[in-house]
Amino acid sequence: MKHFYIISRAGSGEIVEKKSRFIANVYPVKSEEEASLYIEKARKKYWDARHNCYAMVIGAHDEVQRCSDDGEPSGTAGKPILEVIHGRQLHNCLIIVTRYFGGVLLGTGGLVRAYTSAAIEGLSDAGIKEQLTGSKISLTFDYSNLAKIQHISAQLGLELEEVSYTDRITASVMAVPDTAAEFIAQVTDNTSGQAELNVEDGVLIYRDADAGEILHM
Structure with a gap:
């Protein structure tokens, strides 16, 4: 990374x-x-x-x-x-x-x-941020899995972005490689593989140098 x-x-x-x-x-x-x-x-x-x-x-x-x-x-x-x-x-x-x-x-x-x-x-x-190469994970899932995915995201310090509510829910998260792998594993396990995941690697991610939180830009 x-x-x-x-x-x-x-x-x-x-x-x-x-x-x-x-x-x-x-x-x-x-x-x-x-x-x-x-x-x-x-x-x-x-x-x-x-x-x-x-x-x-x-x-x-x-x-x-x-x-x-x-x-x-x-x-x-x-x-x-x-x-x-x-x-x-x-x-x-x-x-x-x-x-x-x-x-x-x-x-x-x-x-x-x-x-x-x-x-x-x-x-x-001055403000200082850390620039990393990470992953953007796009998700599509049923409403019944929303609470589970919100909980997993919160536990890993991630935030659901680009959330859209139609017949199903679509959203995305930005994560560094280790966290991305853990997020994918937990989502797959907790939704019994029902959530559709698309992973885009090599995405630039910015984190606050002090807080360690991902900055949304």
């Missing part, structure tokens, strides 16, 4: 370290060109800031990885931000950290800690 984490909602955060302000902005991006637009906007918005450092990781296989210290000592800003992105296993993510210098030098270690902390603060405000 292939999976990785992506930004579902932009976020921002700020820390102050020895009078220097570090403002982090986190964005979901699908290309380097899109990331460049956000970086340029940050430079215009924070035109009076000393530094606008950033890091990005784009693509399911990290095809694009870029970072910039923007005038800070080499390796003290962009790389720490990039390491935060990698540490969270994020893809298609851009983090920009703007620094307003407070008049006190932080030193190499202090800068690394500050940019790392700011990036983490920005991510704490």
Whole structure:
């Protein structure tokens, strides 16, 4: 099962370290060109800031990885931000950290800690979702089996979607492979094979990174 984490909602955060302000902005991006637009906007918005450092990781296989210290000592800003992105296993993510210098030098270690902390603060405000490859299971069943299927779905943390009531009931669920297999087995067993099931594999599924609940998009 292939999976990785992506930004579902932009976020921002700020820390102050020895009078220097570090403002982090986190964005979901699908290309380097899109990331460049956000970086340029940050430079215009924070035109009076000393530094606008950033890091990005784009693509399911990290095809694009870029970072910039923007005038800070080499390796003290962009790389720490990039390491935060990698540490969270994020893809298609851009983090920009703007620094307003407070008049006190932080030193190499202090800068690394500050940019790392700011990036983490920005991510704490952003929405993060897990993208997985799963299955869409379409069902057709009799009304007499509705309560059973609703119970099975609830027990496995799934939700019946696209429900239609005609002479029979049709519905669908989205599930990761292990859960899909268990759902199919239980539905087949509890309906004595009367429920008709059609399984479409290779479907993209999104789960809330914290709650673990499938997001309906």
